[in-house]
Amino acid sequence: MSDRYYVTTPIYYVNDSPHIGHAYTTLACDALARFMRLDGREVRFLTGTDEHGQKVAQAARAHGLDPQSFTDQVSTRFRDLADAWKFTHDDFIRTTEDRHVRAVQALWAKLEASGDIYLGTYAGWYSVRDEAFWAENEIHDGLAPSGAPVEWVEEPSYFFRLSAWAERLLEHYRANPDFILPEARRNEVVRFVEGGLHDLSVSRTSFDWGIPVPGDPDHVIYVWLDALTNYLSAVGYPDTAARDYERFWPADIHMVGKDILRFHAVYWPAFLMAAGVAPPRRVFAHGWWTNEGQKISKSLGNVIEPHELVATYGLDQVRYFLLREVPFGQDGDFSHRAMVHRMNADLANDYGNLAQRALSMVHKNCAAAVPEPAAFDAADTALLDAAAALRDATRAHMEVQAFHKGLEAIWAVVGDANRYVDAQAPWVLKKSDPARMRTVLYTLAETVRRLAVVTQAFVPDASARLLDQLAVPAEARLLAHVGDPAARLRPGTPLPRPEGVFPRYVEDAA
Ligand code: MSP
Numbered sequence: 001m002s003d004r005y006y007v008t009t010p011i012y013y014v015n016d017s018p019h020i021g022h023a024y025t026t027l028a029c030d031a032l033a034r035f036m037r038l039d040g041r042e043v044r045f046l047t048g049t050d051e052h053g054q055k056v057a058q059a060a061r062a063h064g065l066d067p068q069s070f071t072d073q074v075s076t077r078f079r080d081l082a083d084a085w086k087f088t089h090d091d092f093i094r095t096t097e098d099r100h101v102r103a104v105q106a107l108w109a110k111l112e113a114s115g116d117i118y119l120g121t122y123a124g125w126y127s128v129r130d131e132a133f134w135a136e137n138e139i140h141d142g143l144a145p146s147g148a149p150v151e152w153v154e155e156p157s158y159f160f161r162l163s164a165w166a167e168r169l170l171e172h173y174r175a176n177p178d179f180i181l182p183e184a185r186r187n188e189v190v191r192f193v194e195g196g197l198h199d200l201s202v203s204r205t206s207f208d209w210g211i212p213v214p215g216d217p218d219h220v221i222y223v224w225l226d227a228l229t230n231y232l233s234a235v236g237y238p239d240t241a242a243r244d245y246e247r248f249w250p251a252d253i254h255m256v257g258k259d260i261l262r263f264h265a266v267y268w269p270a271f272l273m274a275a276g277v278a279p280p281r282r283v284f285a286h287g288w289w290t291n292e293g294q295k296i297s298k299s300l301g302n303v304i305e306p307h308e309l310v311a312t313y314g315l316d317q318v319r320y321f322l323l324r325e326v327p328f329g330q331d332g333d334f335s336h337r338a339m340v341h342r343m344n345a346d347l348a349n350d351y352g353n354l355a356q357r358a359l360s361m362v363h364k365n366c367a368a369a370v371p372e373p374a375a376f377d378a379a380d381t382a383l384l385d386a387a388a389a390l391r392d393a394t395r396a397h398m399e400v401q402a403f404h405k406g407l408e409a410i411w412a413v414v415g416d417a418n419r420y421v422d423a424q425a426p427w428v429l430k431k432s433d434p435a436r437m438r439t440v441l442y443t444l445a446e447t448v449r450r451l452a453v454v455t456q457a458f459v460p461d462a463s464a465r466l467l468d469q470l471a472v473p474a475e476a477r478l479l480a481h482v483g484d485p486a487a488r489l490r491p492g493t494p495l496p497r498p499e500g501v502f503p504r505y506v507e508d509a510a
Helices: 020-038 054-062 067-084 098-113 162-175 183-194 223-228 243-248 258-274 306-313 315-324 336-365 378-388 390-399 403-424 426-432 434-455 460-469
Strands: 004-008 042-050 091-094 117-127 132-134 151-160 216-221 253-257 283-286 289-291 332-334
Touching: 004 020, 004 243, 020 042, 020 067, 020 253, 020 283, 020 289, 020 306, 020 315, 020 390, 042 067, 042 243, 054 067, 067 091, 067 306, 091 098, 098 117, 098 223, 098 258, 151 216, 151 258, 162 183, 162 258, 183 258, 216 223, 223 258, 253 258, 258 283, 306 315, 306 336, 315 336, 315 403, 315 460, 332 336, 336 403, 336 426, 336 434, 336 460, 378 390, 378 403, 378 434, 390 403, 390 434, 403 426, 403 434, 426 434, 434 460
Parallel strands: 004 042, 004 253, 042 091, 253 283, 289 332
Antiparallel strands: 117 132, 117 151
8 A cells, every 4th residue: 555645626617606516526535635644644635726718717707807816716715615614635726826837838748749739620519618529429409418508619729639549548447447436437438438539629719718828829728638737737747856746646536526527537548648647546436416306506596505504514414424325426415304314313323422421421430531441351352343443444445435335334333332332231330340330431432432533534523522532642543543452542541521522403493
């Protein structure tokens, strides 16, 4: 296993205000980044904003602003979202920054030098909403496959020789079977490429909000070639001798929504191979959320506003729901009922009560300090071992972005622990066998410690509070400490008064 990890979100178009889709993609990356840090890896987690192109230029005009002032204003909304959701990105890139412009122009120069770019004329369909060229056979009833309107475009344009790369892309997919996940999406991409690729228009001349083509400033570079390059700009490209580039490229994963997989799994690796740059190790396409069974759209007025979501249910609760409710990669439905069910059943009842019961009993019956255990019996050992095994189990699930399975494995141990409390009935042992009670309470507190270390990637605030309540030092909260005998709770350690960390959602009486 490598000791470093580079994870990226798509960079978001600034024409729109942030919605659940943006928050979801970044959340998935945040959980990965936090997990890999827990696992002792050096992480680079990149997010940012996509600020060029016709769509953003049109939005700026509609607001009566020049594109640069418009993007300066609206890109802060994406930073604010990242702050409100406490995302732990290490870098936030904007495509209007100098470091990015330099990288895009350098990549262009490479493609030109390798003979992969030529000048021609584009005549075909374009969708401004998707910022995508669509082939004739992809247009149905005047709409792109995404449902976006298209317009006919005819203009001088540079082309990238994508058609020449189909065979090498297929070879790359074959040699790297988990380059594209999930598998069903991979198969779609393979079929698309097997169908043959057209050369791709990579410059526009009908507007100027973009990065000029080196040596031909009548053209601006196609916004997707521009945007995709952000993953390289942020690690210092074209300075390939820079520490960041050497350490972090190729990226371990580009996380994207299913709607933008083609750009990331076909165009991007082709550009990179043509420029002599290694493709990323993985592109993962996640599914889309609906709201109470309905497609989310501005015109339906059912957009889920990320700030509101967190204000209503709480940040850890929303994180848990989004990562647990849906097998990652599939589409999911957001509903108030399902959200409340998850937060009350899994968090408040199962995990929250377990911790609260265990810690309150310790507080009351063991003089507010970690109790001294006697010999562990088979039930104690079974529970402690199950909790220790979570290190490897969650690691395996996170390697393939199976957040839901990681959480399922953790909650199986939460369930074991709750059954253990009921079976051991420490409140009975208090009178009949206090030494055994102390062993049971120790086992429980130690199990909660192990759980709380692992849950940090998913419900970070509550986990940190649990670890505080167990007086676990900040430097002993890594995955390596889960089953480490030296990291076990020390008998006699004073503990603060326990407090619940997962409030229940109570419906308004009205
Ligand atoms: N700017 C491009 C990405 C360039 S990356 C080099 C872009 N931007 S976007 O703002 O439209 O990004 C949207 C992201 O949010 C995509 O990953 C998309 O899949 C995701 N979602 C938008 N609506 C969504 C849902 N309803 N549900 C889940 N995610 C969805 O595309």
